[in-house]
Amino acid sequence: MTLTDLANPTRFLALTTRILPWLAGATAILLAIGLYQSAMAPDDYQQGATVKIMFIHVPNAWLSMFVWGVMSVAALGTLVWRHPLADVAAKAAAPIGAAFTFLALVTGSLWGRPMWGTYWEWDARLTSVLILFLMYLGLMALWRAVEDPSRAARAAAVLTLVGAINIPIIKFSVDWWNTLHQPASVFRAGGSTLDKAFLWPLLVMAIAFSLLFITLHLAAMRNEILRRRVRSLQMMQASRTSEARTGLRDVTASKEIGAA
């Protein structure tokens, strides 16, 4: 099974029908374990119980960047390899990515209120994530502005690749600008600075959220494929009825009689 095999939407639909229940089940189990572990994690000596917001916030923030990465690969698939499902993948990913980014912003500001004393600060990391959110919304607006999906796909692909510049800026913003948001503590040179009691729930939650994204993404791709089929069927029907109205009815009727 290679990527070219999946170019056939029917085969993709058949494959995802088999995979999706398993994925959804695994996501539910891991999320349950992660949430239980997060609830059982000890309070931080400085932050108290608010440290638990991190178990939701960090996976969302990771995924907000990861989804743009997925869309960039899909954009290359649209522009370079002309993979038929690439633009479906890109279109389906945008709202999910926007939701993850929004949740990262909301949970971050809920954490910021007791810790930093403010819901919002124009810090480099926060600002760049906000720009990411605006770009997700712009991309969704672009998808909605054009009826023809293939035309919208190429435009969206160019915009996605341009916007990908923002991802390393977000990642390194905490190192380049010495501002309020704390620097990376899990993946860093010299090992994680996080205590094991916090690290394990966080990793489980990260995997659970990644699985959640894959599940939602595949489901959204299926919806998009089916939506396009419905659209093309409707257009066929519309052209048939207009043919019938313009007096071709007699011709088809005589053909049917002949066939009978």
Add this chain to the structure above:
Amino acid sequence: MTALGALIRRDIRIALRVGGGALIGVLFFLTVTVLMPFAVGPDLALLSRLGPAILWLGALLASLLTLDRLFTADHEDGSLDLIVMSRTPLELACAAKALAHWLAAGLPLIVATPALGLLLNLDGTATLAVALTLLAGTPALTFTGMIGAALAVTLHRGGLLLAVLVLPLSIPVLIFGVAASQAAISGPVSFGTPFSILCALSLVSLVIGPFAAAASLRHGLD
């Protein structure tokens, strides 16, 4: 080279002609700047503190307003198809068009800055700093905006969609443009640090803008 030179000359001539609309950007810049004191009140101390931000915002909106013209007119009369099909690489042609657009619509904004600085109670250093940062930063606005203009022309949608696509990309330019002007006036940071980042942003957009615009024109026009 002669083809690119001819393209630049042609674009500037069209932009400055009646109906070209390059100078309407300056008029818009003036109007936006004049509106600000009505909104925040005619307090001169406050205005001189907000001045660089107001001028930058006005220039950003003015350059956004004129971006629509970058490709639309050429698309309507068919000359854009000729440019796409010509032997000159499309990336260079896009860069030439953006340069012409900046010369016709961006430079007048910078020339108008000292006069508007007077209205906002900016002193000599502040006006000079804003003009210098605009000189370094407006090419970045034009060249990143060109990506949006190319997308909009291939989708036959302009206006609001263009603004929604382009504005997030121009936020870094705005941040460092205003930061550099503030640094020159009062800030603890030296003028050079944000200013060199602003120049870097312009250079990066100089490279990325033409390639992205050419890609979207090539894939989008059929």
